[in-house]
Amino acid sequence: MAEPAKSSPLSELRIALPSLPMRLQEVGRFVAANDYDATTRSMRDLAAVAGADPAAFTRLAKAIGYSGWDELRAALTEARRPLQLAPFSVRAKSRRHGPNADVALVTDKLDAEAAGLLRIPAQPIAEAARALHIAKRIWITGYRSCRSVAELLNYELRLFRPDQVQIVGGSGPDDLDLGAFRPGEAVIVIGFLPYTHASVRVVQAAYRAGATLIAIADSVAAPMAEGADHVLLFEAASSPGFFPSLTGAIAIAQSLAAVTFSLGGTAAKKRLQDTEVRLAAASTYVSEKG
Amino acid sequence: MAEPAKSSPLSELRIALPSLPMRLQEVGRFVAANDYDATTRSMRDLAAVAGADPAAFTRLAKAIGYSGWDELRAALTEARRPLQLAPFSVRAKSRRHGPNADVALVTDKLDAEAAGLLRIPAQPIAEAARALHIAKRIWITGYRSCRSVAELLNYELRLFRPDQVQIVGGSGPDDLDLGAFRPGEAVIVIGFLPYTHASVRVVQAAYRAGATLIAIADSVAAPMAEGADHVLLFEAASSPGFFPSLTGAIAIAQSLAAVTFSLGGTAAKKRLQDTEVRLAAASTYVSEKG
DNA sequence: TCGGCCATGAAACATTTGTTGCACGAACTG
DNA sequence: CAGTTCGTGCAACAAATGTTTCATGGCCGA
Numbered sequence: 001m002a003e004p005a006k007s008s009p010l011s012e013l014r015i016a017l018p019s020l021p022m023r024l025q026e027v028g029r030f031v032a033a034n035d036y037d038a039t040t041r042s043m044r045d046l047a048a049v050a051g052a053d054p055a056a057f058t059r060l061a062k063a064i065g066y067s068g069w070d071e072l073r074a075a076l077t078e079a080r081r082p083l084q085l086a087p088f089s090v091r092a093k094s095r096r097h098g099p100n101a102d103v104a105l106v107t108d109k110l111d112a113e114a115a116g117l118l119r120i121p122a123q124p125i126a127e128a129a130r131a132l133h134i135a136k137r138i139w140i141t142g143y144r145s146c147r148s149v150a151e152l153l154n155y156e157l158r159l160f161r162p163d164q165v166q167i168v169g170g171s172g173p174d175d176l177d178l179g180a181f182r183p184g185e186a187v188i189v190i191g192f193l194p195y196t197h198a199s200v201r202v203v204q205a206a207y208r209a210g211a212t213l214i215a216i217a218d219s220v221a222a223p224m225a226e227g228a229d230h231v232l233l234f235e236a237a238s239s240p241g242f243f244p245s246l247t248g249a250i251a252i253a254q255s256l257a258a259v260t261f262s263l264g265g266t267a268a269k270k271r272l273q274d275t276e277v278r279l280a281a282a283s284t285y286v287s288e289k290g
Numbered sequence: 291m292a293e294p295a296k297s298s299p300l301s302e303l304r305i306a307l308p309s310l311p312m313r314l315q316e317v318g319r320f321v322a323a324n325d326y327d328a329t330t331r332s333m334r335d336l337a338a339v340a341g342a343d344p345a346a347f348t349r350l351a352k353a354i355g356y357s358g359w360d361e362l363r364a365a366l367t368e369a370r371r372p373l374q375l376a377p378f379s380v381r382a383k384s385r386r387h388g389p390n391a392d393v394a395l396v397t398d399k400l401d402a403e404a405a406g407l408l409r410i411p412a413q414p415i416a417e418a419a420r421a422l423h424i425a426k427r428i429w430i431t432g433y434r435s436c437r438s439v440a441e442l443l444n445y446e447l448r449l450f451r452p453d454q455v456q457i458v459g460g461s462g463p464d465d466l467d468l469g470a471f472r473p474g475e476a477v478i479v480i481g482f483l484p485y486t487h488a489s490v491r492v493v494q495a496a497y498r499a500g501a502t503l504i505a506i507a508d509s510v511a512a513p514m515a516e517g518a519d520h521v522l523l524f525e526a527a528s529s530p531g532f533f534p535s536l537t538g539a540i541a542i543a544q545s546l547a548a549v550t551f552s553l554g555g556t557a558a559k560k561r562l563q564d565t566e567v568r569l570a571a572a573s574t575y576v577s578e579k580g
Numbered sequence: 581t582c583g584g585c586c587a588t589g590a591a592a593c594a595t596t597t598g599t600t601g602c603a604c605g606a607a608c609t610g
Numbered sequence: 611c612a613g614t615t616c617g618t619g620c621a622a623c624a625a626a627t628g629t630t631t632c633a634t635g636g637c638c639g640a
Contacts, residue, residue, distance in 0.1 A: 011408045014401075014404050014405050014408055015405045015408055015409070017401050017404075017405060018398075018401055018402055018405060021616085021617055021618085022617085022618095023617070023618065023619095024617090025401075029397070029401065032404075036371060036372060039330055040329055040330065040367045042596080042597065042598090043597070043598060043599095044596080044597070044598085053618070053619055053620080054597095054598080054599090055598090055599075055600080055618085055619075055620085056618085056619090057598085058598065058599060058600085059617095059618090068598070068599070069598060069599085070597095070598070070599095077330045081326060082326060102416035102419060102420070102549050102552070102553070103412045103413055103416045105416075105545075105548065105549055105552065106412035106415045106416055106545045106548075106549060107412045109541075109544070109545050109548060110407050110408060110410055110412065110541055110545065111407075111408065113407055113541055113544075114404040114405070114407040114408050115404075117400050117403055117404040117407070117537075118400060118401070118404050120400055122393045122396040122397045122400065123393055125396045126392035126393045126395075126396055129392060130392070144445065144574075145442060145445050145446065147441060147445070148438040148439065148441045148442035148445065148540075149438065151437060151438045151441065152435060152438035152536060155434065155435050155437070155438070156435065156533050159533070194575035194576065195575060195576045196574055196575055196576070197574065197575070197576055198574075200576060223576055242548060242551055242552075242562070243446050243449070243544065243547065243548065243551075245544060246442060246540060246544065247407075247537060247540050247541045247544065250438075250536060250537050250540045251399075251400060251403055251537045254399070254533065254535060254536065254537065255395075255396045255399050255400065257533065258395065258396075258399060258532060258533065259392050259395055259396060261532055261533075262392070262395065262532075263392070272532070286484065286485045286486070286487055286490060286513055311586085311587055311588085312587085313587070313588065313589095314587090332626075332627060332628090333627070333628060333629095334626080334627070334628085342589095343588070343589050343590080344589095344627090344628080344629095345588085345589075345590090345628090345629080345630085346588085346589090347628085348628065348629060348630085349587095349588095358628070358629070359628065359629085360627095360628070360629095
């Protein structure tokens with residue numbers, strides 16, 4: 001049973017999270033999402049803000065293998081210590097460079113992205129899904145790298161709402177679609193810095209048409225968030241590397257699709273089955289047993 | 291009473307430093323040099339390491355206008371707080387509030403995906419990136435929902451290797467591209483259960499052509515993993531919900547692109563800059579200041 | 581040299597911190 | 611339905627934290 005490499009205490013925490021009791025999960029999520037405050041504020045302070053019992057923090061620490069909250073916090077503190085030349089306590093980090101600097105880059109990136117996921121607010125996604133549920137038609141927009149997110153969302157939503165979902169510009173010039181927005185329809189725009197002009201035009205068209213606007217963006221200050229009915233935030237710049245990260249946006253898109261599907265009830269389930277049957281009949285897939 | 295503009299607690303400290311008694315200067319310098327530990331360790335700990343009296347820290351804080359060490363430390367803590375989406379106080383309640391089933395679904399999904407990311411093995415990704423680095427040409431394949439991953443990878447890689455990367459079937463029937471694979475080229479295939487016939491054909495073609503095959507899949511038993519030079523695993527079924535999750539695949543794709551880019555060194559950096567300049571010139575993006 | 585002043589370290593203080601024992605209630609088991 | 615386990619909040623506990631007080635010793639002006 002090879003353990004999956006305990007890189008940081010936060011990783012351990014996040015891995016153990018799903019198998020923890022409910023209250024400990026809440027507290028664990030809070031710690032993961034607010035790890036900076038976890039290292040600086042006192043346990044009781046955190047408990048007050050998180051709305052939990054102080055004892056829960058001690059129990060959480062023990063549940064994931066530490067002797068107590070103090071030890072967990074110490075580990076978190078060391079993990080987020082900035083690199084420096086003259087070490088406070090001599091502690092050489094063997095990663096960072098060497099023959100496996102690449103591996104370290106990957107590990108750091110994945111860890112940062114996992115942390116980013118836990119900071120995504122869940123409530124707005126659920127609300128946006130309700131808006132999608134009642135929308136007569138759903139338009140999806142995303143340019144450049146965000147196009148991939150748009151297409152995934154389009155794909156998943158079409159699995160159970162085949163003829164009510166489409167990508168803006170998916171079948172012709174974007175401008176034609178802009179004029180087709182109607183009240184009662186929903187328009188989803190995905191984008192982050194730097195923002196494209198095209199996406200801003202879509203937002204304006206949606207606003208003018210009186211359609212429900214859902215923005216998936218990296219900042220409330222994003223142009224597409226202006227006047228949006230639902231703003232779903234993720235961290236694009238959190239992870240090390242050179243390109244903005246789309247992991248958060250993808251996770252939001254998938255959650256959105258999942259909740260919308262569950263709101264669809266049996267009707268949605270039936271349409272999904274129909275779609276699956278059709279795909280199987282076209283022998284798109286390799287048969288399960290080889 | 292008008293204080294001379296408190297920029298940051300650290301600069302106040304440095305300004306006041308020369309006019310302080312000798313021992314307080316020592317302590318002040320220590321705090322300035324080790325401000326991270328100042329925010330995380332206890333006053334007594336710091337005193338022990340600095341070789342000073344605990345009381346000196348309280349006196350230092352008062353000497354530069356704070357009510358005590360606690361207040362100084364709080365200021366230091368706030369000063370080095372990383373940027374984030376919402377302030378600490380507001381963030382607490384937004385998650386998992388109320389007996390809301392939809393919100394719980396989203397939260398569970400995000401948790402599971404975060405944990406899934408941390409289970410992704412980093413080593414194979416770094417090795418695959420090296421293979422991409424030396425490849426003369428890179429082909430990318432992904433059908434159905436995996437198409438979005440393929441397109442993201444294509445987009446990011448083309449930013450710094452514009453004419454060496456393309457999606458299989460991106461410019462015509464897939465079959466035409468299958469015959470174009472050559473030794474020394476790399477073929478990336480993304481897929482998970484249920485596997486499409488088309489992706490298996492690509493794998494076979496790559497194998498026959500002697501190209502380097504990189505498979506991004508949810509299982510070593512996946513058809514596209516057979517005979518692959520590099521297999522990058524992620525968990526597609528880990529998260530609750532109804533569709534397989536692509537978050538892991540996206541994270542792998544982005545890590546792959548990031549490492550390949552960093553292997554590219556200055557040459558890659560230069561090409562990326564060229565691309566950015568071209569995009570800016572075409573005024574694709576909204577200018578930063580509005 | 582004396583007297584006042586200030587810097588300094590040690591010890592005592594009240595407070596806050598993390599921890600643990602206990603009781604209640606829900607969920608599961610036989 | 612009783613018996614058990616487990617998760618949870620509350621409250622008391624000992625340990626630690628930051629602060630204050632006090633005694634000491636060096637410094638400067640008279």
